[in-house]
Amino acid sequence: MLDELKSAARKVNGARHLRGLLIDCKRLLSERGEANSVAIASDLIARFRELPDDAQASFFERLSRDFSPDPKAVLQSAQAYAEAPSAANLQRLTQTAEPPRQELLRRINRTPGGTGSIVAMRRALLARMPKQPELQAVEADFLHLLSSWFNPGFLQLRRVDWNSPAQLLEQIIRHEAVHQIDGWDDLRRRLQPDRRCFAFFHPQLPDEPLIFVEVALLPAMPAAVAPLIDKTSAPLPAGQFKVAAFYSISNCQPGLKGVSLGNFLIKRVADELQRELPQLKTFCTLSPIPGFARWVRAGAPCEGLPKARAQRLAEAHATLRDACAGDFDKLLHASALKALPEPAAQALLRLAAYYLGCHAPSAGGDPVARFHLDNGARLERLNPLGDLSPKGLRQSFGMMVNYLYDLDKVETHHEKFVQGEVAQSRLLTSLL
Template sequence: MKRFASSRVSSAAAFARCFSAPVTGTSGTEESWYLDMWRRLVFPSQDSTLSRGEFDSSNSSTTPMEPRHFLRAAGNHLPDGAVNGLWELYHSIHEDDKASQFFVSVSRCGPDLDRVRSHQSKLMEVTAAYEQACKADVGDKQRQSAEKSFMKAVAAMDESATPICERWFRQSTALPNGIRWMMDLRRRLLHTITNTEKAFAAAKQAPEAKDALLETVLYDLKSLDERLLSSFKEFFAKQYLLLEELTWKTTSPYVLERVIASEAVHPFPPGGLDSMKLRIRGGLEVPLDNTHQRHLFALYHPAVADEPLVSIQVSLCSGIENSVDRILNRPTPLQGKEEASHNVQKKQPHPAPLKDTAIFYSINNAQPSLKGIELGSMLIKRVVSSITTQPYKYVDPLTNAPHPITQFSTLSPMPGFMRWLAAETSKLERGLPHRIFGSTDAETTSRHFSELKAAIGGGDMTHEQIMFVVLNMFSDSNEFTHRTPNHLWYWNDELTSALKAPMMRSAAAYLVEEKRRGNMLDPVGNFHVGNGAIVHRINWLANCSEKGSSESACIMVNYRYDLRMLGENSTKYALEHTVAVGDDIKNMLGATA
């Protein structure tokens, strides 16, 4: 980071020379390395006998153009040599500081203002003529001619206002690896933006620092990213994307490894492809898990057919499942009669009941370069359509009978719950109004604090002390191992039973009542409810892992996708910010739901 920050400041003169003054500099210096590359684009004949890095600007009898001037001179369509040359230049860059200079250089290749003004004048002229033709009593041919001229002027104006970099992106899609290169470029661009933001924040902390340059660079980087994101939203539109089910037999190891690497919701255990094999149960040599049949789907773009864009993991279950530990065959504290019956069924030779529910339990963006492009909603809808229209693909492996899938639901984390709870606890500590248990009366709040105190053996602890102990317990799963030897806190039945009521009330209040600009505060909940799903149920001890404990106190949520109500629910949420809630949660929250 220090190296990056120092290089940004030391390059001030280079930026000034590149974009304000005539191009000067000595070949081979840090300030002029990429200008030499631009000269190769402008004067390719001079570079025909020179290797990279050997160009001597003194040989040029003509003053080389600056990058932005060269591209603007190319008109509406960039020469193929310029499009390919820019990519050659990009692929030659390995240092972060040079990548930043390249991105800023491309970002500043905006529209040619002289050409914009010329088309603007033409547009005003033909607009006046078109208005006159519409008002006057003229023949159809004259009016149609005026309308045609007007539409051509509008299109020309729009084209002239298109930044040069967007033309480069547009023409790059026609290259064999164009979209793949653009995805790599945005990945590096986002990395550069992150580093520049950190350097800018550090510079602002130093009173003597002059951070105006960094602020300008950051603006240019973000401007380029906005344009690239806009192009990506066109390239990765739903009509171009293909759905494919990934299986152990038919999917390449490379693709499966990409899915493993991108899995953030329920990371794969060590073991590489073997862990994937166990999760999707795709090989005949793997014993069939007839309790939960797991499937894996992904969206692809034909131009990058070996790169999954976004993936989703689906489990076929009997009813709406309340534990991801059971789905993934992990140990779970949800024992007792239900779990004992569950285990007995697996050992019996008779087949388990046919599944009637598809549970979406993990959605992951496999490409960091597609940040900001919403593909998850499209993927869910495609998978629902595949399961409902092609039931013959989803059959019981023992009886070969199709599963009558009639319900669709998620089993989702609450990644912001513990952060919110910590923030509300901080308010409590400072004597400010808090919403730890939502909008409720003092009596209910006092009762829940008493339940927490009894659970942890709080004695004479104050409310804030109780909350700090509870937060520490969830963030460090080993905090209460002394209560149950050799086990984590969620294996202590007495402790979890005492914690359940107050924590479930807090989680329900967080999901339903906490809003930001009218939308749900929880990002996962906001996504699914925005799609029209119902906050069906919250589940205690649903994800008993270190990650599940520290993020959401091992609580997970079922967002049910009622296909008949998706449109209505989505519209109400968008227009009225109304959250569709299941009966269990309504009863838990009472009149506030």
């Protein structure tokens, strides 16, 4: 009985906050709101934070329904522009077609803390999208505005080192998404002179990293991740720095998902390192292949291949399957991978080459591969046994890959990828 009363009280309280929030939204869009936007927006943000989950869902639904363009007005403006395509008619059509919720978000953004609050709103919205796809138009408006406000031209690149504020270092530990940081000793090693960490910041969120990348300075292109994150290893002398290897990139703000940050970060960091260390000649990654094992288990589907290549792919899959006696779970153990007979080891390598070189351009291609290839990198080298951690074995049977960033060719490689062609080394091409 008590639980029922508490639940009813939460619903009543949530409905009250929702009504007040919607009133604030309409006030903020009024002429009076134009003049008092900061105060009204502050109240609006406070009310949103107090909304329970079910009331948040109702709020986004109302944003979709009540703050969309007027279809009749849009049609009239479109007909007027079709009949007389003047600049005035185009401007009127553009203004009429823009959802009022975009202006609402702009006015929220004017208040102190408004930018961060909108990022938090979008995070809540994204969590609801799988169950409420009808909110896609609202999500598109959030993404449109945040992509403008977080344009790389507005972002600040900062190096993170051991002397950075403790609060920032704690966020680096917490948000590392590729290779978990095992406490302060691990972080200290990752910030030694043969390592670098860079992050993007926004002027409105000066103490919160948006995204950061970790770099190892090495004598040669790395083939395995364990030596890069070994917290007991000794730092290399600067005279051995010839290669900059990006081995981890992590987003810190879920509310900025889909906003292009990582591609600009890697290129900015490469330019920064080249200025600091002119002896660096090679910029590459050591990257995971998170979808590879799942793709192999699914039968290694790859559409549109010429007959000869399709046959080689099928043969490689059959060879690996036979070596595992049909049980791919056997490849989740480092000892089994090391004991693979040569034909099966070669088959695993060939499957990875097909996955990255042929499957990657498709809509369902590996997300890490698509990120780097679309960013203008070249598929350079496969590294069996590159990541023997439980996560690496589970995702890719231990396989890792190097992408090469040739700074003079990234635009050309990007254009090829957009056309469905993967830039890759001769070694990788020979496996297809």
